[in-house]
Structures are given as structure tokens and as C-alpha cells.
Amino acid sequence: ALDPYTSHGHDGLIINNEIDNDETNKVLIKQALIQAQAGCDIIAPSDMMDGRIGLIRNALEKNKFFNVQILSYAVKYASNFYSPFRDAVGTSSTLKSDKKTYQMDYKNSEEALLEVKLDLDEGADFVMVKPALAYLDIIYKIKQKFNVPVFAYNVSGEYSLLKNGIKSSLAKEDIILEVIYSFKRAGANAIVSYFANEVIEQYLS
Template structure:
């Protein structure tokens, strides 16, 4: 009789034969910042905050202490500061730019990623310029490129375009190179679906579309593997240094597909809806939060993610460091 259980009977043996590792360095913490003097709890994401600039610095220090792989910064503007072109995204004195400068001044070795999109800054909530009720792809590219350069100039270590505009990686790569940031890598949200799992994020960032939805530019969940590979191949050719799949667990089958095809680091975004569902179940006592979170993150690593963007990053890192 074969006895696989021999390798599972003792904790020391299970540790010895494990193939998949999960460490704090594999985790990136998405953080929201607003202009308020005080941090604000996000009702749909228990435990997460819209940070003030001061509390964001505390979070950055925590990320350093916990040895996280990095952080990603999202700006939250009041409605009166938004406009049709999302100019707050690429303003040199913009909220995210100021946040990045402050973080890098105090924590120069902390890896800071900048989400590069317009949706948090436009008064209509879409990810690009709207003409006659439709997002104008090509008109948006120039503004995404300006945003990327302003973020790099502020000190962002990684530019992460998420708008899903055709040609955005090429436009951003060219703009970064021309501005003297040839060494700044691009993490492309290459495979980003028009997902219902983004709801809590849109609450947190106040970025829900004022009309329609994003199905004309984000990917169809039923589109199939050809669509995922096509999007990733385009971004690969245009110069993306890393590729992302978003959301994470509902598209676990897509991660190994990309892992096998592309010789670049692969990321997974464990999104707000995934976070909120686990939190709600844990708060009701229905699941063991620690075990569910770590199991989910291990699954993403096993599927091929080099690193995971997750709102659970600080908690998961503490659990991992505790052993």
C-alpha cells in the first residue's frame, strides 16, 4: 500500500516537503489616501482606511516593519476637485504625488507602486476621457502618460496602469523613457476583468461610474483564454515589465496560463470584494480568518503569482512572522 500520509504526520515533515512558499515579501498592500486631516474607516472594507497623509506615513512605516514587498497608493478626491479630464491624476502637486514624495523621503527603500488611472479623478467615474457618452481610447493615452511621468517624478518605483485602454503600456513606456525614467518598470493590469468584485473599492475610492459601466474596456469574464492571452501578449510586446491578473481567486485558472507563456513576473490582485467577503464571514464567526487568508494567498502563489496585492497584507505578514 502506498502511504502519502507518511509525509503529513508531523509538522516538521510537512514544512520540509512544502513546495510553495509564502513570505511577507510576496505581499503588496494597497492603500487609500485622502485630503482629510483624519483617517476614515471604510464601511465596506472593515479594517481598511482612507488615510490622511499623516496616517499614510504610519502605514508605510508598518509596511517596512513587516517586511512587505511594497505598497500601492490610490488617491481619493472630493467631488468638487474632480473634473471631466481627471486632472488631479497628473497634477505635479496632486494628492498621490505628494503622498509618494513624503513616503520616499522617509522610507527610501520601501517599494512604492502608483496606480495609473483616471477613474478616481474624473467627475464621471470612468477611466478615460468621455466623448458623446463613450470613453475615447486614444485621447486618454496622453493623459495616462502624463500621469505616469508625474508619478515617476514624485518618486514612484513602479508605474501600474489599470485603465485598460488599448496602447496604454506603449504610450506610458515611451513617455517614461523620454522623461528620463527608462529605469522605472511598468506593472500592467494586463488581464483585468469587468468584475462585480470591485464594489467595495469603488466605495472606498468614490470611483463608481456616473453612467453605464466599464464593460466596453475591461474584459468580459466569459471571454475565454484567447482574450486573456491576447491582452497579455499586447502588453508584453509594448514593454510591460510585469503582468497582473485581476481579480485573483475567481480567475485562478488564468494565472498558470500566463505563467507558462510569459517569462516575466506575474502578479495577482486579491481585490476588495474578496477581502470584504472573507471579513464578513470572519466577523460572523463562520470561518477562521487567518487560515482562510493564508490558504487563499498560498493558492495564488501556487497558481503562479510572484506577488499578490492584498488588503490582508499586514495581517498576513504578522501571521507569517509569528510562525
């Protein structure tokens, strides 16, 4: 996605006061090729622009990057759980509008399944669900419907809620593994989490 690099904090280019899907895709293709040339084994577009998976797949194959895989952020919700990350990268102050025109509505589940199918048809190798904790049902539905690896993204807001709860003695450290196991139980094959160090420490202790 382009949000760390844009002055307005959106994942795409703004032209005439609107996110321009097609122009953004042109930049995403260049970004993907640069990453592949640098040696990336997996490209993970998280922008939620329509059609970008197929365009990136075609560009990779045209440039003979046949073994580079695509992890599509096929299911990325317009969520309140991203706030700490946006604070960290400095987009909270620059983002003047929400991302609901291109990220998913959290009230909808069928859209997630449709988007996963579209991205797989376009050449994605596996898919990401982001955030994860409030969307265990989506992880489960994807895993039941598609024979594809599913990643769960345990995002910054989820991390902060639990971490602050532990610091305030409202919960014990064991809550971390309880949440991580919920992702696995829902069907996630892999988990991206800010709790990675804590999980390792709990396993080793």
C-alpha cells in the first residue's frame, strides 16, 4: 500500500478528490517489481485496490518472476483497530477521511468471500484477514470454502488493548496465548502479530 508514502495517508493516489484505482495500480505494479528484483519471495499487496492482484501477477510473470508468490490482503476491513499503527507511521494527523470507499465494511461477510475468490482467480497464492480478532468467523468461512492458506493479522489496536489490560492488571499474560490460539482454532495457517516475542517467551518458559 502507498499510505506510508502519501501526504494524505491514503493507500492510493488521490486525483480529483477521489482515490484513483487504476493509477494506483500502476504504482503498485512498479512497487511489486522493485521488491521482486530485490529478492522478495512473497509480495503482499495490502491496498485493497480492485484488480491489482491480476495486474501484479501478470507483471511478475512477464518479467520472469515465476516463483514469486502473492499474499493478498483480500480481506482488509475499514477498522478502528489500526489507530496505534497509524500513530506510529504518522498518518493519523494527515488522514482527513476514512478508507471505507476501498476497505471492507465490517458489517458484511459475503463480500469477504467474494473478494477472496476474485483474488485467487487473479493469481493470489494465499490470503490475509486483517484485523483478525473480531473476524474469526471470516477466517473460518474462508478456510471452509477455499483450499488455500489463510493468514491472520493480529493488528496494533488488538495488541494495545490486550497489552494495556495486562499492564493495568485487568488480565494475565495467559490472555496472549488464548487469543493466538483462537486464530489457529478458526483455521489460520499463519499469524502475523506484535505478540511474537511474548508468544515465544511463553512457549519457552
